Amino acid sequence: MTKHQNKIEKLIAELCPNGVEVKSIGEICQINRGRVMSKDYLKDNAGEYPVYSSQTADDGIFGRINTYDYDGEYLTWTTDGAYAGSIFYRNGKFSITNVCGLLKAKSDDVNMKFLSYILATVSKKYVSAGMGNPKIMSNVMEKIKIPLPPLAIQEEIVKILNSFTELEAELEAELEARKKQYEHYRKDLMLSNNDGVWKTLGDIYDFQYGEGNTIPNTGGKYPVYGGNRLAGQHDQYNSEDAPVIGHIGAYAGIVNWVNGKHFVTYNGVICKIKTNINPRYGYYLLLLQDFRSQAHSGSQPFISYDILKKATVQIPDLSHQNNIVTMLDKFEALVNDISIGLPAELSARRLQYEYYRGKLLTFNEYAK
Numbered sequence: 001m002t003k004h005q006n007k008i009e010k011l012i013a014e015l016c017p018n019g020v021e022v023k024s025i026g027e028i029c030q031i032n033r034g035r036v037m038s039k040d041y042l043k044d045n046a047g048e049y050p051v052y053s054s055q056t057a058d059d060g061i062f063g064r065i066n067t068y069d070y071d072g073e074y075l076t077w078t079t080d081g082a083y084a085g086s087i088f089y090r091n092g093k094f095s096i097t098n099v100c101g102l103l104k105a106k107s108d109d110v111n112m113k114f115l116s117y118i119l120a121t122v123s124k125k126y127v128s129a130g131m132g133n134p135k136i137m138s139n140v141m142e143k144i145k146i147p148l149p150p151l152a153i154q155e156e157i158v159k160i161l162n163s164f165t166e167l168e169a170e171l172e173a174e175l176e177a178r179k180k181q182y183e184h185y186r187k188d189l190m191l192s193n194n195d196g197v198w199k200t201l202g203d204i205y206d207f208q209y210g211e212g213n214t215i216p217n218t219g220g221k222y223p224v225y226g227g228n229r230l231a232g233q234h235d236q237y238n239s240e241d242a243p244v245i246g247h248i249g250a251y252a253g254i255v256n257w258v259n260g261k262h263f264v265t266y267n268g269v270i271c272k273i274k275t276n277i278n279p280r281y282g283y284y285l286l287l288l289q290d291f292r293s294q295a296h297s298g299s300q301p302f303i304s305y306d307i308l309k310k311a312t313v314q315i316p317d318l319s320h321q322n323n324i325v326t327m328l329d330k331f332e333a334l335v336n337d338i339s340i341g342l343p344a345e346l347s348a349r350r351l352q353y354e355y356y357r358g359k360l361l362t363f364n365e366y367a368k
Helices: 002-015 039-044 112-125 151-191 279-287 305-310 318-338 341-360
Strands: 022-024 029-033 046-052 060-063 070-078 088-098 100-105 145-147 197-200 205-209 222-225 230-234 240-247 255-264 268-273 310-313
Touching: 002 088, 002 151, 022 222, 039 046, 039 060, 070 112, 088 112, 100 112, 112 341, 145 305, 151 279, 151 318, 197 305, 205 305, 240 279, 240 341, 255 268, 255 279, 268 279, 318 341
Parallel strands: 046 088, 222 255
Antiparallel strands: 022 145, 029 100, 046 060, 070 088, 070 100, 197 310, 205 268, 222 230, 240 255, 240 268
């Protein structure tokens, strides 16, 4: 890194010794929006070219069609929804939906990968959360100002940051492979038991939807969980050392284990063990069910009590449960605990990347 830093410092001294010029996105780029495309449209026009939308999973791909609206090097950004302000580098033939914006450099002195890196560090600050729907529209995007060093400096910074992101991608792929391996092992271990009592999940658990349609954030000592994530702090709790299942929305059916006392909102399901079962064994039983694929569709996916209660599972004696839990807890820590193994290395790399990205993308501004 020091070698690259020295090269960048020399380039700055040579090409912009008095500072780097600051420009607005509107000065640098042409700005466009995507078009409305329904799932039926995608189905009727299925093909090979990606259509990008507002999501971030799977690189933002909404589907694929047999035509394309754009061909070349661009940036897209999410204009609406939970991921508003997310920035993506695109290169090739593609289309975008109406909840995406598009940036195309007006001149050859802009490296689009550099622009993606620097814009990603500031775009979220310009997202408006008015009316409960986060947005960053074209009129806001065009006014965002960024430092734009000479092209040679942009290209050198891109080389460095690309090396970080490529390594991170390799670690993510390896970790994903480990997770799939663990899930296969967990399923085999849980289903290998041929000696036990058959029960429904409704016999084992008392399922209750969480409390309150809004997220309480009283600043108390108990963490608040919605469908899939920590969402605040509260001075009350309604669950302790137990699974939380996403009840409604994008996370419907996702099962997470939460340690200690916590508060679950209406977006989650409280799971209370009713019988003499190792709670962690009960958690692993829930993971086997794939509730996400069973969620009711509609304006928002949701998991009903009937879905949760009806599955039948085999319960071995407590000693057998304890042995299985000991083995699975060790494996789960290896793929999920950010303090050990691959998760720890990936976390460290991300912190390192953020540190160097901050240093590399900070410039002395040119004083006119």
